Amino acid sequence: MSTEVLTAVGWLSRFESALSDTDVGSALSLFAADCYWRDFLAFTWNITTLEGRTEFATMLNARLSGVQPREFRVVETSTGVAANEAWFTFGTAAGRGTGHVRLKDGLCWTLFTALRALDGYEEKSGHSRERGTDHGTVKGRATWLDRRKADHRELGYSRQPYCLVVGGGQGGLALAARLKRLNVPALVIDRLPRTGDTWRNRYRSLCLHDPVWYDHMPYLPFPDHWPIYTPKDKMGDWLESYASIMELDIWNDSACRRAKWNQQDKKWQVEVSRQGETVVLQPSHLVLATGMAGVPNLPAIPGAEKFRGTQNHSSRYRDGADFSGKRCIVIGSNNSAHDIAADLWEYDADVTMIQRSPTLVIKSETLEKFGRPLYSEAAVEAGIDADRADLMAASTPYRLMPQFARPFVERIKKEDAEFYERLRAAGFMLTFGEDETGIGLMYARRGSGYYIDVGASDLIINNRVKLRSGVEISHFTEDALVLADGTALPADLVVYATGFGSMNGWAAELISQEVADKVGPCWGIGSNTAKDPGPWRGELRNMWKPTAQEALWFQGGNLQQARHFSLYLALQIKARWKDCRPRSTRLKPGARDTDRPGRWGLYGIRACRRRRPRRRRCYPCSSMASCSTFTIFRLGRY
Amino acid sequence: MSTEVLTAVGWLSRFESALSDTDVGSALSLFAADCYWRDFLAFTWNITTLEGRTEFATMLNARLSGVQPREFRVVETSTGVAANEAWFTFGTAAGRGTGHVRLKDGLCWTLFTALRALDGYEEKSGHSRERGTDHGTVKGRATWLDRRKADHRELGYSRQPYCLVVGGGQGGLALAARLKRLNVPALVIDRLPRTGDTWRNRYRSLCLHDPVWYDHMPYLPFPDHWPIYTPKDKMGDWLESYASIMELDIWNDSACRRAKWNQQDKKWQVEVSRQGETVVLQPSHLVLATGMAGVPNLPAIPGAEKFRGTQNHSSRYRDGADFSGKRCIVIGSNNSAHDIAADLWEYDADVTMIQRSPTLVIKSETLEKFGRPLYSEAAVEAGIDADRADLMAASTPYRLMPQFARPFVERIKKEDAEFYERLRAAGFMLTFGEDETGIGLMYARRGSGYYIDVGASDLIINNRVKLRSGVEISHFTEDALVLADGTALPADLVVYATGFGSMNGWAAELISQEVADKVGPCWGIGSNTAKDPGPWRGELRNMWKPTAQEALWFQGGNLQQARHFSLYLALQIKARWKDCRPRSTRLKPGARDTDRPGRWGLYGIRACRRRRPRRRRCYPCSSMASCSTFTIFRLGRY
Secondary structure, three states: OOOOOOOHHHHHHHHHHHHHOOOHHHHHHOEEEEEEEEEEOOOOOOEEEEEOHHHHHHHHHHHHHHHOOEEEEEEEEOOOOHHHEEEEEEEOOOEEEEEEEEEEOOEEEEEEEEEEEEOOOOOOOHHHOOOOOOOOOOOOOOOHHHHHHHHHHHEOOOEOOOEEEEOOOHHHHHHHHHHHHOOOOEEEEOOOOOOOHHHHOOOOOOEOOOOHHHOOOOOOOOOOOOOOOOEHHHHHHHHHHHHHHOOOOEEOOEEEEEEEEEOOOOEEEEEEEEOOEEEEEOOOEEEEOOOOOOOEOOOOOOOHHHOOOEEEEHHHOOOOHHHOOOEEEEEOOOHHHHHHHHHHHHOOOEEEEEEOOOEEEEEHHHHHHHHOOOOOHHHHHOOOOHHHHHHHHHOOOHHHHHHHHHHHHHHHHHHOHHHHHHHHHOOOOEOOOOOOOHHHHHHHHHOOOEEEEOOHHHHHHOOOEEEEEOOOEEEEOOOEEEEOOOOEEEOOEEEEOOOEOOOHHHHHHHOOHHHHHHHOOOOOOOOOEOOEOOOOOOOOOOEOOOOOOOOEEEOOOOHHHHHHHHHHHHHHHHHHHHOOOOHHHOOOOOOOOOOOHHHOOHHHHOOOOOOOOOOOOOOOOOOHHHOOOHHHHHOOOO | OOOOOOOHHHHHHHHHHHHHOOOHHHHHHOEEEEEEEEEEOOOOOOEEEEEOHHHHHHHHHHHHHHHOOEEEEEEEEOOOOHHHEEEEEEEOOOEEEEEEEEEEOOEEEEEEEEEEEEOOOOOOOHHHOOOOOOOOOOOOOOOHHHHHHHHHHHEOOOEOOOEEEEOOOHHHHHHHHHHHHOOOOEEEEOOOOOOOHHHHOOOOOOEOOOOHHHOOOOOOOOOOOOOOOOEHHHHHHHHHHHHHHOOOOEEOOEEEEEEEEEOOOOEEEEEEEEOOEEEEEOOOEEEEOOOOOOOEOOOOOOOHHHOOOEEEEHHHOOOOHHHOOOEEEEEOOOHHHHHHHHHHHHOOOEEEEEEOOOEEEEEHHHHHHHHOOOOOHHHHHOOOOHHHHHHHHHOOOHHHHHHHHHHHHHHHHHHOHHHHHHHHHOOOOEOOOOOOOHHHHHHHHHOOOEEEEOOHHHHHHOOOEEEEEOOOEEEEOOOEEEEOOOOEEEOOEEEEOOOEOOOHHHHHHHOOHHHHHHHOOOOOOOOOEOOEOOOOOOOOOOEOOOOOOOOEEEOOOOHHHHHHHHHHHHHHHHHHHHOOOOHHHOOOOOOOOOOOHHHOOHHHHOOOOOOOOOOOOOOOOOOHHHOOOOHHHHOOOO
8 A cells, every 4th residue: 555645535435445346454444543433323323433353353344234325425534624524424234324434644543424315215305305285185085184093092092103202302302203214103201291392391580501503303493593591491392392393293191101021022011101091102212212311219318208398309399389498408410409599599598508528610601612512503604504513423432532521621621710719719519520521521421410500509699599518418307407517597488409310210119120120221422430330442331322222222312412312212123124234244144133232233232231230330341352251142152 | 978888887978977967868868769667665655667758857856856867876787688687786875776777789777766765764683783782880770571561551552652553464564574574563464373374274175376486475484495495384384483583563363444534633543453352553554565466266156145055265264174075166267266166176076176367277297397587596506685686677677578478478378288289178268367477477467366286277278177168156045056058066065266356455444435436446457468457557557656535555465575665665654754865755744744646756756646536547658648537746736
């Protein structure tokens, strides 16, 4: 090979040649020593980041013949860094993909490949949209309304949904919309009476903490006058309209009581209480879209049972109307804690916040200014819509994010130095993440631990909301909360803004503890920082991807994630329905796929098969060869 | 001046110079002898087409100093015809506009100018969107929901809407959305219980006859999978969602009983029956968005009172479920007549259609293929969204449309020659417009007279729907309809698909016959063809523009018109609210504007002041000087 330094365009052409020649060696020679390949379904039928040539080699050797990558076409080389980056499209045996490559000295540093559509099952839009009416005359014609009414009558009774989505928040609705466009029969059930109530029922003063550009639902962007921070009730109404416009099939006032996987007929048995009536559903797939925050964490404080005031978890707090002039304690110091403290203060309550551990605080304005250039009015003007921004954001692997994040944190600390100084002076314990990587990574690692300041920090600085930080809680008396230093805080109300357990808590509650344990925790990337134990995973655990429980999926996260990752989850479910993944991913040819991650190519080894589930924990690590389950895929034992 | 042939860019620069020098002579020298200037508010504060240099001169002499046109900037020269056309933006004393110029041999053939935004009152969008939340902490903060609830409680009771819109179909809602974005307090009242019911209540089989690209509402385009022909119930649901998303203030189940203009305090007194309760509203402006089709036309057929079967106007027809095996007669041969005949046939009724006059028929597929290139998937791919397509469509004056339309008609006749032959053979009386100009002009002239074939023509061709054409109706007997030739058609159902009166029928019904007469008919351009008497008007009568009744407006038409013209109507109302039109348009300086067209610059002479309203009809004609009211504006008597 010549010593010329490849441009991204040239690189891609070489890469395609190597792949089409099934020449894994040549393909690998195109990568730098330090290299990352983030793949959403296209090569691995999973959401995964491979790190280093060894991992690439294993994957390519196993998958190349089945994936049949081809037709790489550069659609854009990034301006600024010019030839070092390119966006491209490509095809596989299963469908069409989009990708991105980032070079360093002519060798690939990061590669991103994402399957975006399944051949033969493309979503109908634009030229392929439906006609809406059957021209011509047909006796006994069923109108649109007839068909919608029939769906409503039959689905879940005489006709089973292929996919059941538990939870009708943004996650459930975004996924249902994707499935609808892919023609997968899906049903959403939600325990609340009206679509959007998940938002309406939150505390009175809540507005989205993320700005509008981040929050679009799939297919139907907000109109361009939509406010930057959507008020919760407006968000509820939006989701209600969205469900109507997208013709989603939803049962409201319908709670999932329990679910059981039937290995024999490969169906779930799901008991649903629909407006009081018990209905048993038998979907092939079960998606828990029950909120990324799982079951509320309620700390066991001695004497809580004898406390005569009100105790509420933050998820049950509505507003401070009843607490004017009353003494209120908010335990916790993240988003909800601050919002609730401020709301109580606005209602003239006497508020004390108890901060148990250091908290990341970032001013909302600062975050808007520096935080997400891809999701901003400037990005819109540059032609970057939400879908494109999602792909751009996804092109960076988690492993590299800290190095991009730290300068941003430094900038913020400088920008708001005075603010942080005053907050510290008020006794507030601050952090910017253990490794100073800021809010983005903290969100990926633990989904908590921060406050996006919309005003409450000033209340703390000015002592309008009293702060007790760095002190343990001892116990309750009848009318007070007593701290470890002996201080008794008289209280009429105690709000536990103490967060939520992992989403697999929902699996424990609805399915079984055994299944929850088998699946393991959701969220977190294995960063080995607080609340995100290692080993390294490189992608969010169990989110939008096959889990250790066949046909069980988790959909959740903020609106951006609900939007972007609903596509890949929907494609995975559609592919299972239509059985249209390439042969090589199914190691017993012809067998019905079972969605156990072990079946899904290389990445199967990551969520590996646990023979003795409770004792032998086996997650992938950098030295993969030492992983005892490494052979599962390679030997094709599944 | 040199003999060089100007390009559009060069032309515009000369034009701007002439205008800024207030050199009307030079400006006029830039126009061809055969020239048209279509203006939406920018120069005339009206919707008007001026024809010929004499009209331009009068207008410019009167208006130039007030309008202060400036900052003409070419934004695009059309490809293909290259330098002969250009799109441009410009400013006036009142706001910002968009325009288009079409040259012939370096001189202007057509000019189009449209005011698009008012300086200081721009719609909030993009960078200027609202924040949605007030960051910081405020005691007694009103949330979004509090404000929406207050609006709902107060509007129409303790706080009067500035503008009352009667009718919550697409016209009323599109206008309300525009007014909302312009911060004009507006209230929509609709007699039906649920937003969208105007569509839901139509006959069962109805789908929009216009394709999706034509039908977007303002600000919130349909998602890209939306079917081409929206089924009526889906349209109803869409409008309901639209109203929620755009935060429109609507009273459902609220009928307008009567309205009276109070000249003293410049307010309407409008009696509304809101869910049975009588409420009197006092808006400054009243918009009738009660359907472009006015009050149903019911022919007086002798003996109708003794007929024992069912008689229904098409607007009351729902479906044929009750008429299986029954003998049904549909009187009429336009869209509704055909749709209803087909629906009855699908329900196994025995159907006869009575065609009274020749009808224009065009196959829906053919219309989609050739009819509206600006509103098509191809246009979308070329970057032409609905808003842009609307402007492009508006750039051609009505006077020139026939010459563009005729070749299209010829093409259709050729394309579907066989179809038309068979239809004629079945006895169907066909027309393509008196002057062979096709459906587009027929719609502008009379809003009726055509059928966009979605299948019923085949029923007629195959004699499944029996046809009686070219025969008058004589009378009813107890069980039959008797034709002039003596044939008695036994019938269980007679549907009058006989159309509607002009929209000013609503003014007669809700206000008074006097006001209806003063205003005159709505719709039609004065083409001197059937149902559109001359003299020539050049724009649709009374639609979206000042009428002879102060503060009374008509909003209507198809979805494209509801979308596009709602902007100009909203701007006119906003300008009156904020009193921000240029001085020269108000001839008694400082006086509160009264919206009588006579006050609105040159175009005032078009809808002229009628001193003896019933006897002296005075519309503008080509020989304007002969118009007895010509002096009204010129002498500045108002």
